Amino acid sequence: MSFVDAFVAFLHGPFGNNPFAILAWQALLAGAAYLIVRLVRGRVPRQATAPVRLAGKGASVVLRNRYALLLIGLFLPLIELLTGGYLLSVTYSIELYVLLAVGLNIVVGFTGLLDLGYVAFFAVGAYVYGLFASPQLYEITKQTTYFLVSQSVVGPQPGFHISMLVLIPLAGAAAALFGVLIGIPTLRLRGDYLAIVTLGFGEITRIFANNLDQPINITNGPNGIINIDPVTIGSYSFGNPANHLGPFQIPPFLNYYYLVLLLILLTVFIVSRLERSRVGRAWAAIREDETAAQVAGINTRNLKLLAYASGGFFGGMAGAIYAAGQHLIAPDSFQLFVSILVLVMVVAGGMGSIPGAVVGAIVVGFLYFLSPSLLYLRILVFGGLLVLLIIVRPQGFLPSAQRERELEEKEEDPSLVAATPGPAP
Amino acid sequence: MTAEAATILELKQVRKEFGGLVAVDDVDVAVREGEIFSLIGPNGAGKTTVFNLITGLDVPTSGTITFAGRAIAGLKPHVLAQLGIARTFQNIRLFGNMSVLGNVLVGRHSRLHAAYWKAVVRTPDERAEEKDAREKAREYLEFVGLRRRHGDLANNLPYGLQRRLEIARALASEPRLLLLDEPAAGTNPQEKAALGDLIRSIRDRGVTLFLIEHDMKVVMGISDRVTVLDHGEKIAEGVPEDVRKDRRVIEAYLGTGA
16 A cells, blocks of 8 residues: 555545545544644644624634635645545535625625525526537527628637636626616615515526527527536636646646636635725615615615625626536526525625635535435435524624724724733733 | 804705605795704604705605705705715614724715725725725714724714714714704713713814704704794794793693693
8 A cells, every 4th residue: 555545545534435524534634733733833722811802703813814724725625636526526616605605795794685596696607608608609590590690700619619718707797787787676675575576586587597498599498508618728628637737637626626716816805805995884884774874975776786796796707617617507507595505605604704705605515515415305404504503603603804804903093002902911 | 153154054945745744844944054053843843854855865845955055855865965964863873783983984985986996906096095084084083082982883882972973974974064863862961061062063163063952951052043843834943042932932842731
């Protein structure tokens, strides 16, 4: 048994092939490793001595350790590869959910607009990518008088095949526009009413996709769009299973994993800057008291539409990558349950907190995807865990750190330093 | 207060009906620049509706409202904030889960102009604007005596301080006219006295004040002029001493004794 084999077996753990067990084992290893490192460096984790500012505490722990988390994000898939590809595909799916959760958090968490139709943005992004990176549009033009026009866009393969550098932002932009269109008729609705209407829009979108094979076949109906191009950079195709780096084979999921990781970093960067700007404050004000926000000078109509558009943009980009990774999309992939799952992630993580949305998506995602996959049992177990979560920690894992962020400029303000009890020396 | 001071806000024959109920009945009010003007009246007299009409939360059924020479009836609240009208609410409406400083920064929203993308790129002008906004916000907190509480959640402030925070938030938009809706409601006598001082010092900064108040003592102590509203109708107007003696005012407050 070579050293590599032994290492793989070690990572695989003693609990058999159940992915849940493997993950639990690896989490145990990671925890142990973390403790050992802290002990060696003489810094045992200790209870905070300052009076607790509970809100935002967990979130700031995540922020402080963000580079460590990034390292885990970079190397986790490599470890998962050694233990077989299944965990990697799960992790990749969860990444897409992270993107969705960060996007939905803008709408639900920041602005307080309860949106139960978020999957619509995901679908719009996926279909935009699917249409412009597959032979589907060629199929349409064949049936219509625009046949001649289509000839001019026939490249090596028929149909459009636009670069992902254009298509992914385009899919985001289309979903953002869609967000504005959904937003306009719902501007005056609040709370439950808004939730019901957005739920309706989500379902309408899916049913549209299901039926838009007539009179002109745009979405190919329930069969969906097939033969969607993988993401390609130059001559490097993300979808090619024969890619090698030296002796190592690079599975398609690994390519997409890193692409989405990059996108998550970009998204978190953009969204956290927005959150801390006048735009983010205005969103929070609308969430807290819409009337007072108006009187304080906020154009609530525009800012609500901006929230829908921003949330839609990131949802649409996630959809585009999903379409590229799957090679095919069908209306069935855009069920109401996706909206619910993303909402649960946002709520479980702590509404209005970006680290919360990320961690919520990861935790809930693993719980969901790795719970026993007998169809109904999975949802049962998942539901039970949610009930437990709501009882034990209703504010979410990592509630918003708004106050702490507001306090960041303390070096400018000596009165605050004096007023804030520091940790004991 | 000189007689020739310009009128900054004028309501002419303003009427507001909700269904069959006349909340404000053809009221004329003129507020002069730089004064402390009070609108008083018993519960249900239509005072808060007057404020809602001025700040754009309600649209008058008929009549005109002029602010600084411009007809404003029917304009949106955020436009009116931009023009220089700010207000507080009778039942305090803070952004409870935001920090004290955050509340004041929201109040400053209409004076900030950095575009969406600038906040993402964090351009030098956006940063300068944000820094300036924070400095100004701290000044307003200092002014109302809340500087040391700026990191607290607004919800965690005691009631009296919440009222002051609401005033600081309103001042942050640099209004020309500040409407205070029952600022003394629920405060104790010491707080009432301090409130009077605060209102005068706001006036000294060049802001015109328009108060709605239930509490006669507070009003009479600080107002330059007073208008009395009863059942949506104006029943008296003048300097506090005259209004206090007005027979109809006494009736409205104490009843006719029939």
